[in-house]
Amino acid sequence: MSVEEKLQMGPRTGVTYPLQVIYCGNCSMPIEYCEYYPEYDKCKQWLERNLPDEFEKVKIGDEAGEGGGAEEEKKRQKRGGKGMIKTKKKEDGPKQVCVSRAPRGKKKSVTVVTGLSGFDIDLKVAAKFFGTRFACGSSVTGEDEIVIQGDVKDDLFDVIPEKWPEIDEDLIEDLGDQKR
Numbered sequence: 001m002s003v004e005e006k007l008q009m010g011p012r013t014g015v016t017y018p019l020q021v022i023y024c025g026n027c028s029m030p031i032e033y034c035e036y037y038p039e040y041d042k043c044k045q046w047l048e049r050n051l052p053d054e055f056e057k058v059k060i061g062d063e064a065g066e067g068g069g070a071e072e073e074k075k076r077q078k079r080g081g082k083g084m085i086k087t088k089k090k091e092d093g094p095k096q097v098c099v100s101r102a103p104r105g106k107k108k109s110v111t112v113v114t115g116l117s118g119f120d121i122d123l124k125v126a127a128k129f130f131g132t133r134f135a136c137g138s139s140v141t142g143e144d145e146i147v148i149q150g151d152v153k154d155d156l157f158d159v160i161p162e163k164w165p166e167i168d169e170d171l172i173e174d175l176g177d178q179k180r
């Protein structure tokens with residue numbers, strides 16, 4: 001490549017434009033982030049089914065990571081320091097369940113629980129359990145969100161570890177009250 005070519009702005013040969021971000025159907029993150037998601041295996045299964053081309057790339061990346069040859073080392077360096085930062089970030093934030101209170105109406109509050117799916121918990125089952133346990137409405141309201149119709153936030157610190165022993169009380173983050 002000549003100096004002029006290197007300095008050239010705009011599209012380059014060999015790169016497909018526009019650079020599009022492909023989102024994973026399993027974890028809903030851009031697929032380059034999948035490997036930092038706890039259910040990476042499921043992401044890969046999704047990729048294999050839906051985006052075989054991308055799956056091949058991921059597979060190659062994985063194999064390079066496991067090997068140790070000079071060639072593979074070079075590849076990894078090429079992939080850049082950006083990836084390292086991402087990895088670090090993820091390590092700092094272990095999976096956890098978050099609970100918060102949100103106003104609903106003048107005097108009522110609801111409790112919002114997020115993060116359960118990170119523990120492989122079926123959200124529908126969990127919502128039903130909360131509904132029975134607190135004798136109130138409880139439903140899945142998002143990809144990883146359950147809303148319980150009532151202010152039961154404080155109780156959840158006992159109820160969740162009791163129901164799912166893998167979730168220690170310390171893994172539950174109290175986000176406090178959501179603003180309107």
Ligand SMILES: [Zn+2]
Binds near residue numbers: 037
């Ligand atoms: Zn994914």
